[in-house]
Amino acid sequence: xxxxERAAQELSPKMGRMGAEDPSKVPPSAPQAEPPxxxxxxxxxxxxxxxxxxxxxxxxxxLVVDEGEFFTLLGPSGSGKTTLLRLIAGxxxxxxxRIELGGRDVTNLPPYARDTNTVFQDYALFPHMSVAxxxxxxxxxxxxxxxxRERRVQRALEMVRLGGLGHRRPNQLSGGQRQxxxxxxxxxxxxxxLLLDEPLGALDxxxxxxxxIELKQIQKEVGITFVYVTHDQEEALTxxxxxxxxSNGQIEQIGPPVEVYEQPATEFVAGFIGISNxxxxxxxxxxxxxEKIRMLAAxxxxxxxxxxxxxxxxxxIYIGVSTRYLVRLDRGEQLVAxxxxxxxxxxAQKFEGRPVRLAWTPDQTYVLGQREVKEAR
Amino acid sequence: xxxxxxxxxxxxxGGGAAGAQSLFWRVSWLRPLVLLTPPVGWFVVIYLAALxxxxxxxxxxxxxxxxxxxxxxxxxxxxxxxxDSTYWSIIGRTVGIATLVTATDAVLAFPFAYFxxxxxTRRVQTLLFAAVLLPLWASYLARVYxxxxxxNHSGVLNWxxxxxxxxxxxxxxxxxxxxxxxxxxxxxxxxxxxxAALERVPESLMEASADLGARRWQTLRDVVLxxxxxxxxxxxxxxxxxxxxxxxxxxxxxGASSTFIGNVVYANVGIANNIPFAAALSMVPLxxxxxxxxxxxxxxxxxxx
Ligand SMILES: Nc1ncnc2c1ncn2[C@@H]1O[C@H](COP(=O)(O)OP(=O)(O)O)[C@@H](O)[C@H]1O
Ligand SMILES: [Mg+2]
Numbered sequence: 317x318x319x320x321e322r323a324a325q326e327l328s329p330k331m332g333r334m335g336a337e338d339p340s341k342v343p344p345s346a347p348q349a350e351p352p353x354x355x356x357x358x359x360x361x362x363x364x365x366x367x368x369x370x371x372x373x374x375x376x377x378x379l380v381v382d383e384g385e386f387f388t389l390l391g392p393s394g395s396g397k398t399t400l401l402r403l404i405a406g407x408x409x410x411x412x413x414r415i416e417l418g419g420r421d422v423t424n425l426p427p428y429a430r431d432t433n434t435v436f437q438d439y440a441l442f443p444h445m446s447v448a449x450x451x452x453x454x455x456x457x458x459x460x461x462x463x464x465r466e467r468r469v470q471r472a473l474e475m476v477r478l479g480g481l482g483h484r485r486p487n488q489l490s491g492g493q494r495q496x497x498x499x500x501x502x503x504x505x506x507x508x509x510l511l512l513d514e515p516l517g518a519l520d521x522x523x524x525x526x527x528x529i530e531l532k533q534i535q536k537e538v539g540i541t542f543v544y545v546t547h548d549q550e551e552a553l554t555x556x557x558x559x560x561x562x563s564n565g566q567i568e569q570i571g572p573p574v575e576v577y578e579q580p581a582t583e584f585v586a587g588f589i590g591i592s593n594x595x596x597x598x599x600x601x602x603x604x605x606x607e608k609i610r611m612l613a614a615x616x617x618x619x620x621x622x623x624x625x626x627x628x629x630x631x632x633i634y635i636g637v638s639t640r641y642l643v644r645l646d647r648g649e650q651l652v653a654x655x656x657x658x659x660x661x662x663x664a665q666k667f668e669g670r671p672v673r674l675a676w677t678p679d680q681t682y683v684l685g686q687r688e689v690k691e692a693r
Numbered sequence: 694x695x696x697x698x699x700x701x702x703x704x705x706x707g708g709g710a711a712g713a714q715s716l717f718w719r720v721s722w723l724r725p726l727v728l729l730t731p732p733v734g735w736f737v738v739i740y741l742a743a744l745x746x747x748x749x750x751x752x753x754x755x756x757x758x759x760x761x762x763x764x765x766x767x768x769x770x771x772x773x774x775x776x777d778s779t780y781w782s783i784i785g786r787t788v789g790i791a792t793l794v795t796a797t798d799a800v801l802a803f804p805f806a807y808f809x810x811x812x813x814t815r816r817v818q819t820l821l822f823a824a825v826l827l828p829l830w831a832s833y834l835a836r837v838y839x840x841x842x843x844x845n846h847s848g849v850l851n852w853x854x855x856x857x858x859x860x861x862x863x864x865x866x867x868x869x870x871x872x873x874x875x876x877x878x879x880x881x882x883x884x885x886x887x888x889a890a891l892e893r894v895p896e897s898l899m900e901a902s903a904d905l906g907a908r909r910w911q912t913l914r915d916v917v918l919x920x921x922x923x924x925x926x927x928x929x930x931x932x933x934x935x936x937x938x939x940x941x942x943x944x945x946x947x948g949a950s951s952t953f954i955g956n957v958v959y960a961n962v963g964i965a966n967n968i969p970f971a972a973a974l975s976m977v978p979l980x981x982x983x984x985x986x987x988x989x990x991x992x993x994x995x996x997x998x
Contacts, residue, residue: 407900427903440901444919453915454905505905 356419358383358541359404359509364413366399373399374410375565381509381543381558386535388544390552391562392588397545398437400562401511404543406430418508433502435512439494441486447497448473448482454505472500475534492523499531503538512544516551528555549589553577561585578605579682586684591640593651594684601684608680609653611641611672618675625674627651629667639664643674751973760966770973780957784977787954790868791936794875795883795929801876802883802928803921809884810891825881833878837945840874841865844946866948874946875936882935883928890924891917923993930989937978954978 359381366374374396381387389397402408404415406427415423422430433454441450452469460468473479476496486494495515502510515531516524532555535542546552552559553573560570561584569581580586583594586603593604610622618624627645641653653674655664717724752766774780809821828836843849844865851861864870894917902912940955947953954977961971989995 405900405904407903427900428906428908432904434901434904436897436901438897440895440897442898442901442916453902453907457906457911501905 356383357381357416358385358418359387359543360414360416360419361400361404362414362416364400364403364410364415366396366403366408366410372565374403377413377565377567379560379567379570381541384539384541386532386542386544386555386557388546388552388556388559389562390546390549390559390589392547395562396565397547397562398513399565401434401513401543401545404509405432405434405511431508433505433507433510435495435498435502435510435515437513437515437517439486439498441494441497441501443486445485446482447478447484447486447489450486450497451482451501451504453501458505468504472504475503475537476500477530491518492527495519495527499534503534503540506538506540509541509543512542514545514547516546524551531555553589561588563588580684583684586682591652591654593649595649595651595681602681603684604651604676604681606640606652606654608676609651610675611643611653611655611667612675618673619677622675622677626671627674628671629669632664632668634664641667641672643672645674747972747975750969751976753969755967755969762969770970771976773970774974774977780974783952783954783957786868786950786952787937787978788981790872790875790953791933793872794879794936795932797872797876798880798883798932799887799925799929801880802887803925806884806887806891806921806924807917810888825884829881833941834945836878837874837942840870840877841946844870844873866946866951868947868951870946870948871942871951874942875932875939878942879932879935882931883925886927886931887921887924890921890927894920926989926992927995930986933985934978934982937981 357380359379361377361379364374364377365372377400389400391397399408403410404417406422406425406429410423413423414421417431442453445453448466448469451472452465455465455468469482470479473482476499478493478496478500481489481493486497489497495518499512499515512531516527519527528551544552544555553576556573558570558572559576561568561576563584569576569585571579576585577589580589580592580603583601583603586592586594591606593606593609595602595604610618612618612624625645625647627643629641630644630650631642633640633642638654638656641655643651643653645651651674717727750762751770752768754763754765754767754769755761756763805821809818813821841848845851846861846863846865848865850864854861864873898916898920899912902916903909907915938955940953940959943951943953943956954974958971958974961967961974
């Protein structure tokens with residue numbers, strides 16, 4: 317049994333019992349005999365569209381999220397992330413398309429009949445209930461006996477490090493604490509899919525970074541599928557197993573963070589995630605990330621196979637761990653190059669206004685145009 | 694009284710509006726003072742002074758022969774009220790019907806206000822608002838008389854019952870009639886605060902409730918009702934106190950055993966000319982309202998007004 321399974325079992329007495337029976341039922345040799353277990357999708361969205369009058373909020377989305385996955389919807393404000401989440405939760409009905417949860421068609425089911433729970437952006441905690449009552453509300457509705465409820469609420473409170481605050485009212489908590497209550501209130505129900513709409517959006521930077529790590533840990537522990545909405549690319553990159561980049565109600569690219577970052581499928585993705593330099597050479601548009609560009613010292617030879625271009629440093633921006641150089645190429649475009657601050661203090665500033673040579677390996681560039689290919693099909 | 698002096702405080706002269714503006718700007722407490730003095734002064738003089746006079750008068754008596762007020766402090770009036778069971782039954786009836794009217798209005802107002810606040814379109818909402826508020830423009834007396842025409846022995850109600858072959862209901866000039874008329878007349882005072890409270894329940898809380906598995910009625914019970922409760926309490930302050938202090942409806946639609954506290958007070962002021970006793974009896978609804986308001990305050994009703 318893995319660490320994650322043990323932790324999930326902690327939270328769920330139901331799962332715990334099943335786990336305890338497992339060893340006696342399954343002979344030791346069984347795993348080899350069985351074919352490798354196919355992960356069943358927790359969520360499947362097919363051809364979903366939703367418009368509000370003239371505004372098309374979600375313009376045809378197909379998506380499969382696996383069981384236990386941390387899946388992020390990333391996109392700028394107005395790209396349809398919230399609408400997509402509300403469609404999954406059941407607060408909205410799609411104009412066309414189909415939504416499946418755990419293999420079951422839920423397209424026309426109301427929210428209370430769906431095995432999803434939501435962490436709302438404004439938390440939506442019940443102001444007239446205590447923290448413990450808020451967290452236990454889902455179990456109460458399901459008719460869980462008081463003792464079971466109290467025990468699990470206690471455990472959920474400890475999971476989000478709010479032990480001892482169960483009797484408080486939501487308005488007696490800080491923003492970060494409210495956020496945890498909202499999370500506990502959703503997680504305790506062990507939904508098939510947990511939906512989070514910019515849950516850290518209202519927190520300040522420091523707290524947000526702490527909560528990012530904590531959220532990810534909790535997700536691993538309980539093993540619930542997360543669909544996480546954010547407009548913060550760094551958040552998406554650090555937390556997700558896979559992510560979808562959205563723009564204008566459509567998904568531009570789906571993949572693991574590394575793939576989306578290193579191999580952006582469209583210019584939009586390249587521009588939205590990280591700093592990217594888009595160049596057009598010999599009729600090919602490609603992306604080169606700032607950290608993949610070498611600034612050659614005077615007289616330094618480029619390694620064989622590298623592309624070298626000349627330019628002039630227009631600006632030097634010091635950002636702590638690294639320095640960012642804005643370079644105007646002789647061929648016209650502006651590139652951003654990044655170097656770690658390993659040089660002597662203040663050396664970086666001396667580059668300003670100087671001619672430099674930039675070099676990169678063609679392998680580390682990524683050619684744009686997959687979108688056009690996709691559309692041509 | 695100092696507040697009267699501040700009303701007469703000389704206004705800044707010469708500079709006109711601009712001068713007054715700059716003076717207000719320089720002396721930051723002056724503007725609130727000038728703005729607040731008339732209403733606060735009015736309140737103190739007219740309202741509290743009248744109440745204090747009432748309170749003092751309650752401890753006086755009248756000479757039974759000359760019917761002149763005797764200004765000697767004593768508790769005779771209160772002793773009479775407490776020892777005479779007639780007054781107890783009148784107080785009990787008044788409070789009982791006021792409670793019944795309040796409960797009736799709460800039950801009627803809630804679904805109506807819910808529909809107005811959360812279901813109706815803007816247009817329908819405006820129409821309903823007008824429908825609720827319009828009767829308040831009509832005279833109280835006219836509305837009570839309209840009910841007399843309905844509940845009368847040969848009124849609209851019995852006529853309708855008869856035409857569908859049912860026996861007549863003789864509820865004209867009874868406590869039932871009072872209950873109906875009071876409930877009708879004060880209903881708008883319940884609907885408006887309940888509407889205001891329901892309007893303020895955030896949509897996201899209802900979604901959160903549904904998201905956690907609650908059906909509509911469960912959301913209503915666990916989220917909407919508790920959050921709208923202060924509005925109901927606020928409305929009940931109106932319906933309860935307005936019924937408690939009324940003496941016209943009992944005269945017009947009540948029967949032989951429909952006397953309210955207000956009727957006794959009225960009789961003592963107008964007929965018996967025993968103003969000290971009337972004052973003492975008025976202390977009863979005043980005391981009841983004070984207790985009621987305190988409880989309402991503890992229930993958070995004033996945040997919903
Ligand atoms: N209830 C609504 N009524 C009308 N337009 C809406 C509604 N909800 C969302 N929209 C529109 O749909 C688009 C997508 O919105 P949303 O899903 O909230 O985007 P995001 O969460 O990515 O910021 C926006 O243009 C928004 O104005
Ligand atoms: Mg949004």
